[in-house]
Amino acid sequence: MGAPKQKWTSEEEEALRRGVLKHGAGKWRTIQKDPEFSPVLSSRSNIDLKDKWRNLSFSASGLGSRDKLRVPRPKAPSSSPSPSPQLLLLSAPNNVAEASPPEDCEKSPQDDKTPSPKFSMILEALDELKEPNGSEVATICNFIEIDKSYKLTDSYAKRALAPMKDPSLKKKDSAKSSKAAKGVGQLSPALDAAEAAAMKVADAEAKSHLANEHMMEVERIGKMAEETESLLELASELYERCSRGEALTILQVAHREF
DNA sequence: ATAGGGTTATTT
DNA sequence: AAATAACCCTAT
Numbered sequence: 001m002g003a004p005k006q007k008w009t010s011e012e013e014e015a016l017r018r019g020v021l022k023h024g025a026g027k028w029r030t031i032q033k034d035p036e037f038s039p040v041l042s043s044r045s046n047i048d049l050k051d052k053w054r055n056l057s058f059s060a061s062g063l064g065s066r067d068k069l070r071v072p073r074p075k076a077p078s079s080s081p082s083p084s085p086q087l088l089l090l091s092a093p094n095n096v097a098e099a100s101p102p103e104d105c106e107k108s109p110q111d112d113k114t115p116s117p118k119f120s121m122i123l124e125a126l127d128e129l130k131e132p133n134g135s136e137v138a139t140i141c142n143f144i145e146i147d148k149s150y151k152l153t154d155s156y157a158k159r160a161l162a163p164m165k166d167p168s169l170k171k172k173d174s175a176k177s178s179k180a181a182k183g184v185g186q187l188s189p190a191l192d193a194a195e196a197a198a199m200k201v202a203d204a205e206a207k208s209h210l211a212n213e214h215m216m217e218v219e220r221i222g223k224m225a226e227e228t229e230s231l232l233e234l235a236s237e238l239y240e241r242c243s244r245g246e247a248l249t250i251l252q253v254a255h256r257e258f
Numbered sequence: 259a260t261a262g263g264g265t266t267a268t269t270t
Numbered sequence: 271a272a273a274t275a276a277c278c279c280t281a282t
Contacts, residue, residue: 004275005267029259048276050260055275 006043008052015040016049016056025053 019031
């Protein structure tokens with residue numbers, strides 16, 4: 001797996017995800033300039049963002065292991081004489097694994113008004129992906145998967161690396177993620193005396209402040225979960241329909257679902 | 259400024 | 271040695 005040079009931190013990744021969801025993939029400069037992610041992505045260039053996103057997308061969509069489309073890479077054919085100087089005739093690969101039935105899943109060219117944020121998300125995904133033949137279902141699902149990972153810090157936490165970089169002691173985040181993922185309101189069991197004491201000293205002001213923040217955060221996440229759920233529902237229907245080769249347009253689905 | 263191809267560097 | 275991630279270069 002990858003082991004890099006200036007590895008991306010979790011915060012940076014999250015900022016990038018959020019940025020893509022907000023501004024859309026491709027607006028790297030905009031994302032980087034956005035005051036919300038600017039502090040986190042200060043040391044990353046727009047190109048870095050693009051590259052990182054490419055890596056993320058590829059590893060995400062490449063479920064399992066993608067076909068090795070790697071070019072033979074004739075580095076140094078010094079000692080290997082070409083076995084056959086004759087011309088190479090490649091027979092038709094016929095790798096049309098996914099027989100594209102008719103023109104399915106064509107996106108609407110100009111859709112201005114978006115009835116709901118969920119719907120706009122789908123539209124954005126299709127627009128960003130810009131697949132001429134209509135986006136593949138897997139690709140759409142991949143995009144939605146992104147949203148899922150954004151909400152469920154769960155899968156995000158699974159990829160927690162930081163071998164010896166930062167132990168990342170973010171109680172706020174862990175509490176958030178656990179609540180978001182399962183709704184299990186578990187208090188951290190490992191509160192030693194010092195921490196307990198510190199907590200006692202914590203004044204009511206800070207408490208109320210934090211409580212307020214948490215409430216808002218929980219509410220926000222709940223809303224997102226709701227949206228994601230219906231988003232996944234929509235994705236399922238899209239998948240089913242497209243699998244049957246049924247031609248459908250976004251508006252069609254939009255009128256039906258929203 | 260962005261997308262894509264290609265290279266370097268690290269991990270397994 | 272292969273896979274992966276960051277980085278680099280170039281055409282549009």
